[in-house]
Amino acid sequence: MLTFIIRRILAGVVLLFVISALSFGLLYLDSANVARRILGQNATPEAVVQLTEKLGLNRPLVVQYWDWLTNALTGDLGRSWFNGQLVSVSLSGRIAVTLSIVIGTTLVSAIIAVILGVLAARRGGAVDGTVQVVSVLGFAIPGFLIALYLVLIFAINLQWFKATGYIPITESFTGWLSSVTLPIAALSLGAIAAVTQQVRGSMIDAMSRDYVRTLRARGLSSNSVVYKHALRNAGGPALAILAVQFIGLLGGAVIVEQVFALPGMGQLTVQAGVQNDIPVMMGLVVAYAVIVLIINLTIDLAQAALNPKVRLS
Known part of the structure; x- marks a missing residue:
């Protein structure tokens, strides 16, 4: 198991280096025009040259x-070209916001998807059909549209939640929960739909295997067969799609954070992109890459615990 973990960590480090190198090359490839984009098209050539030299963009x-x-290896990701703030400081205050939404959505979607997927696989018929319809609706309805309707119904009409803003969990747990409930709900529907379909398909496949019939012939209860054995074997594919959903939720959080005015990484990404603040954009690339690598490692370890054959892959 230790060898498996070391291999995964080393592969993640190499991938992180490749991602950072490619991203840096793409962002700085047109460095000759970076200063002009910052100053505007009406800037004088002298001002452009001066800013280019100040930012070090004239070097190879x-x-x-x-x-x-x-x-970066020492934790210094540079400073913003616009407000002079350390990139690491800008990210530290926003990562918690985005992760609160994404992790919360992942947990909610995983729990609900497992319940619905197992229920559809066991019952079939009308129950399975209903779950399928709900899943199709989850795929079809855009997350931002769900977010707008949630704000309209629960924040404006019913006034159960605030329409915008974020309260850190360190200040108030109930306030934090109130500020992330609607964003999590907006992102959860699509994630539930995807994971439910995977759990349902994996459970149907697992329950048709010979070992399930053998276990039932030995007198094991239906719940024991389903939840202790079949669900364990169906967990691998479900974890894989859950990891993909987590990564997709990082992108979906960009839109949701704009709708709910949350000071997260998504909002910072939009700001940095509009301003062409390359140091901040590089910091965001690294932060997103590290989060994705950690999630992939966690999923790999979970799959290895469920299926020892994964450790040999």
């Missing part, structure tokens, strides 16, 4: 990346 790209990488 390899030298720029090496300086960034050596600083």
Whole structure:
């Protein structure tokens, strides 16, 4: 197991290096025009040259990346070109907001999807048909549209929640829960639909296997066969799709954070993109990559615990 973990960590480190190098190259490839985009099209050539030299954009790209990488390894991701704030400081206050939404959505969707998927696989008939219809609706309705309706119904009409804003969990747990409930609900429907379909398909496949018939012939209860054995074997594919959903939710959080005015990574991504704030954009790329790698490692470990054959892959 230790060898398996070390291999996964080393592969993640290599992938992180490749992602950072490619992203840096793409963002700084047109460095000659970066200063002009920042200053505007009416800037004088002298001002453009001066800013280019100030930002170090006149140096070779390899030298720029090496300086960034050596600083990043010590935790220094540079400073914003617009407000001078450390990128690491900008990210530290926003990662918790985005992760609150994404992790909350993942947990909610996983629990509900397992319940619905197992129920559809066991009961079939009208129950299965209803779950299928709900799943199709979850795929079809855009998350931002759900978010708008949730704000209209629960924040404006019923006034159960605030329409915008975020309260850190360190200040008030109930306030934090109130501020993330609607965003999590907006993102959950699509995630539930995807994971439910995977759980349902995996459960139907697992329950048709010979070992299930053998277990039932030995007198094991239906609940024991389903939840202790079949669900365990169906868990691998479900975990895989859950990891994909988590990564997709990071992108979906960009829109949801805009709708609910949440100060998360998605909002910062939009701001940095509009301003062409490359140091912040690089910091976001690294942060997203690290989060994805951690999630993938966690899913790999969970799958290895469910299926020892995964450790040998």
